[in-house]
Amino acid sequence: MNMEELIETLKIKIIEILNLPDVTPADIPVDSDLMSSDLDIDSIDVLELVIMLRKDYGVNIKNKEMAKEVFASLRSLAAYILETSQGFVH
Amino acid sequence: MRGAPIYIAGMGIISALGYGVVETAKALKEARCYLRPITLFALSADSPLAVGEVELETDPAHPLPRTHYLAHIAADQALADKSLVPDAIVVGTTTGGILTTEALLEKSVAAPHCYRYHGVGSVAEELARRYGCSGPLITVSTACSSGAVALLLAMQMLRRGKARRVLAGGVDSLCRLTYFGFNSLQLIDPIGARPLDRERRGLSLAEGAALLLLTTEPPAEGALQLLGAGLSCDAHHATAPLADGQGARAAMQAALADAGLDPAAIDYINLHGTGTPDNDLAEVRAIQALFGDRPPPLSSVKGAMGHTLGAAGAVEAVVAAIAIDQGIVPANVGFSSIDPVLNLAPVTAPSRAPITTVLSNSFGFGGNNAAVVIGTRRGQNYKPSAELPRPPLTVTAAACLTGAGHTSETWESFCAGRQCCGCLDDRVVTEGLPPRTVRRLKRLPKLSLALASNACRTVPAGRIPVAVSLGTAWGALSETHDFLQRLFETRQQFPSPTDFIGSVHNAPAGQIAMLLSAKGANVTTSGGDASFEQALLAAELLTCPGNDPILLLGVDEAQPVLAPLFDGSVRAAEALADGGGALVLEYGSSHGGPTVALLEYLFGSAPDSIASLVERLGGAEGVAHDYGAILAGLPAYYATQAAEQLAGFLSKSHFCGPVIDYRHIIGQFGAASAVAAVLAVQMVKWGLVPASLSGGSDMPLNGKGILVLGLGTYLSAMRIAPQ
Numbered sequence: 001m002n003m004e005e006l007i008e009t010l011k012i013k014i015i016e017i018l019n020l021p022d023v024t025p026a027d028i029p030v031d032s033d034l035m036s037s038d039l040d041i042d043s044i045d046v047l048e049l050v051i052m053l054r055k056d057y058g059v060n061i062k063n064k065e066m067a068k069e070v071f072a073s074l075r076s077l078a079a080y081i082l083e084t085s086q087g088f089v090h
Numbered sequence: 091m092r093g094a095p096i097y098i099a100g101m102g103i104i105s106a107l108g109y110g111v112v113e114t115a116k117a118l119k120e121a122r123c124y125l126r127p128i129t130l131f132a133l134s135a136d137s138p139l140a141v142g143e144v145e146l147e148t149d150p151a152h153p154l155p156r157t158h159y160l161a162h163i164a165a166d167q168a169l170a171d172k173s174l175v176p177d178a179i180v181v182g183t184t185t186g187g188i189l190t191t192e193a194l195l196e197k198s199v200a201a202p203h204c205y206r207y208h209g210v211g212s213v214a215e216e217l218a219r220r221y222g223c224s225g226p227l228i229t230v231s232t233a234c235s236s237g238a239v240a241l242l243l244a245m246q247m248l249r250r251g252k253a254r255r256v257l258a259g260g261v262d263s264l265c266r267l268t269y270f271g272f273n274s275l276q277l278i279d280p281i282g283a284r285p286l287d288r289e290r291r292g293l294s295l296a297e298g299a300a301l302l303l304l305t306t307e308p309p310a311e312g313a314l315q316l317l318g319a320g321l322s323c324d325a326h327h328a329t330a331p332l333a334d335g336q337g338a339r340a341a342m343q344a345a346l347a348d349a350g351l352d353p354a355a356i357d358y359i360n361l362h363g364t365g366t367p368d369n370d371l372a373e374v375r376a377i378q379a380l381f382g383d384r385p386p387p388l389s390s391v392k393g394a395m396g397h398t399l400g401a402a403g404a405v406e407a408v409v410a411a412i413a414i415d416q417g418i419v420p421a422n423v424g425f426s427s428i429d430p431v432l433n434l435a436p437v438t439a440p441s442r443a444p445i446t447t448v449l450s451n452s453f454g455f456g457g458n459n460a461a462v463v464i465g466t467r468r469g470q471n472y473k474p475s476a477e478l479p480r481p482p483l484t485v486t487a488a489a490c491l492t493g494a495g496h497t498s499e500t501w502e503s504f505c506a507g508r509q510c511c512g513c514l515d516d517r518v519v520t521e522g523l524p525p526r527t528v529r530r531l532k533r534l535p536k537l538s539l540a541l542a543s544n545a546c547r548t549v550p551a552g553r554i555p556v557a558v559s560l561g562t563a564w565g566a567l568s569e570t571h572d573f574l575q576r577l578f579e580t581r582q583q584f585p586s587p588t589d590f591i592g593s594v595h596n597a598p599a600g601q602i603a604m605l606l607s608a609k610g611a612n613v614t615t616s617g618g619d620a621s622f623e624q625a626l627l628a629a630e631l632l633t634c635p636g637n638d639p640i641l642l643l644g645v646d647e648a649q650p651v652l653a654p655l656f657d658g659s660v661r662a663a664e665a666l667a668d669g670g671g672a673l674v675l676e677y678g679s680s681h682g683g684p685t686v687a688l689l690e691y692l693f694g695s696a697p698d699s700i701a702s703l704v705e706r707l708g709g710a711e712g713v714a715h716d717y718g719a720i721l722a723g724l725p726a727y728y729a730t731q732a733a734e735q736l737a738g739f740l741s742k743s744h745f746c747g748p749v750i751d752y753r754h755i756i757g758q759f760g761a762a763s764a765v766a767a768v769l770a771v772q773m774v775k776w777g778l779v780p781a782s783l784s785g786g787s788d789m790p791l792n793g794k795g796i797l798v799l800g801l802g803t804y805l806s807a808m809r810i811a812p813q
Contacts, residue, residue: 042327044329044530047275055580063291
């Protein structure tokens with residue numbers, strides 16, 4: 001899976017896991033901060049996504065500081081997944 | 091006895107520090123870390139985190155869950171003087187029998203009797219049976235402030251003359267739900283809690299219990315007092331505190347004002363000090379705002395014993411009493427370097443100092459803040475006006491929700507003599523609520539927000555409730571079920587943080603606080619079929635004439651797996667039903683709406699309880715004079731007992747008006763009495779009992795009220811009457 005495909009997959013997962021009403025994949029910004037977007041995503045959502053990353057990609061994000069770095073944007077998240085979990089992303 | 095001080099006549103404590111006051115005092119002087127890797131349940135992968143586990147020998151053949159055991163041990167100590175039987179019990183707890191329930195669910199045990207101690211309210215019930223107390227009982231479940239809120243409610247019961255001796259405190263056992271839940275929130279410090287330290291990374295979980303016998307009867311000389319207590323709610327976020335500590339400060343200020351003291355009178359502050367970056371920051375900001383740059387000596391004991399959650403407020407009230415009694419400031423174990431952001435150093439070694447007055451903080455999820463003041467003397471500013479007798483609360487608005495629909499649909503069904511039982515579709519429940527507010531919420535918080543929003547729809551902006559008192563028999567069952575199911579299915583690997591936050595009993599009331607920006611007291615009670623009655627009692631205790639309005643709710647959800655397993659009446663019903671009721675209440679007669687009052691509320695079935703209830707209502711004459719109809723709550727699980735109670739009541743009171751079996755109409759669930767109260771309010775406003783229920787034509791109430799009777803293991807009487 002390449003970067004763009006992974007980003008699209010993540011968008012769908014985010015909408016589904018966070019149960020975002022009236023949000024389409026196109027509404028999710030790729031290069032800006034998810035938490036300061038107008039999607040109303042907060043720290044609890046990030047923790048829910050942290051569990052998803054562990055479960056679906058074997059990626060472990062141990063603390064807030066690390067989460068802040070990785071979740072800087074959807075692109076940085078995808079890059080981090082590709083970098084740390086080759087074995088999981090098919 | 092008006093203006094009487096509230097004495098501490100007995101104390102019991104159990105924690106990782108040891109059994110009893112003497113061992114606890116000794117451990118506080120040693121000031122070491124008592125945290126060690128958890129052994130209580132098996133972990134499938136990760137290495138065990140350090141916790142404050144109690145060395146407890148339990149009898150595996152005994153059905154009582156660990157929380158109940160811990161409560162027994164602490165209560166036996168507090169009641170060592172056997173001549174002092176409590177006439178009320180107030181327990182703060184978040185776990186109840188969940189540790190046992192988890193093990194049963196993991197093994198797919200389907201026998202309902204194995205779950206009979208699941209409910210958080212069963213802890214107080216067990217204590218009541220043990221000591222022969224017929225209540226009132228209140229179980230508070232406000233996350234980590236539960237123990238402190240329990241002390242406040244007990245103090246108010248004593249001040250208002252509703253009891254002479256109250257056994258009050260908090261208890262929680264370690265369990266999978268909190269262990270994996272807090273871990274999923276990344277709120278646990280892997281090397282053990284280091285409150286206030288620059289490198290702090292989170293809390294350490296623990297278990298324990300503390301119970302205090304509070305009384306207005308002057309005990310032996312030198313007895314310490316519960317001088318005051320205060321509550322507030324952040325109304326900000328489900329878990330994170332307001333960073334500037336505004337909410338924490340409001341609770342501390344309220345506690346000081348209640349005790350009639352200035353900040354300068356405090357000799358020692360026992361911090362909530364969990365060790366999470368956010369809590370400690372908010373708490374220190376609040377202290378700096380209230381006490382200035384030079385606050386009194388302060389410390390958190392959670393680096394030594396861990397965070398006992400619902401027990402913490404009571405455990406630390408006992409720590410405060412030990413500090414005063416022994417003239418010792420406990421050390422903040424785990425602290426080594428000052429955090430430049432906090433710029434505040436706690437006491438790092440136990441030091442001797444004459445202490446007379448201690449402020450102890452407890453803050454919880456849902457932005458739920460509490461503070462208590464323990465000491466030797468109230469301040470000169472103490473106002474006994476809080477103890478004056480008061481008129482009943484006036485209902486300024488109401489809403490209900492049943493299988494039939496929202497308020498108007500339920501009322502129409504009720505008037506037409508149709509049943510309202512069922513589970514209203516989720517989409518209909520949340521009509522009118524902002525989609526983004528409800529996106530992460532499951533059934534119970536959705537029902538709660540719908541009720542709060544509908545009840546407040548007609549309330550003018552200045553009279554929106556500031557305080558919230560919510561009763562729920564079983565709490566958020568969907569979140570609890572889903573959290574545990576995923577925990578088991580994924581072999582403890584991927585529990586949901588959202589479900590954990592939502593599983594806390596006071597999560598719905600916290601959501602309501604955010605919806606309404608209600609920053610006053612925020613209490614959740616839970617005691618089976620009497621949960622709503624407990625919330626009404628709490629509402630009466632929390633409000634004074636001149637205070638802001640309070641929102642009272644009773645709400646329960648029919649989660650298909652757990653509701654029938656925990657609640658025998660749900661099991662006995664033909665179909666699942668849920669819903670609830672909400673009333674906006676305030677003191678004062680200017681509104682002209684109906685009034686609501688809890689006239690009787692007892693636990694157990696003492697042989698003379700029905701006779702004394704009739705007497706309490708003014709005998710047969712009083713009942714005939716005051717009431718035009720009775721709404722009787724007969725829980726299906728206690729059908730025989732409840733029918734006997736009702737027959738006894740009718741024969742002793744000679745009541746001959748309509749008697750309506752409201753659970754038959756509304757459904758078998760804990761909060762059915764909240765719906766009944768709302769329907770009674772409607773009937774009183776309308777002045778009629780609908781024809782379908784009076785057996786003929788619409789029956790005028792002629793200025794009389796309606797009696798809402800709760801039968802079964804609890805006996806309660808609510809009066810809904812015209813102004």
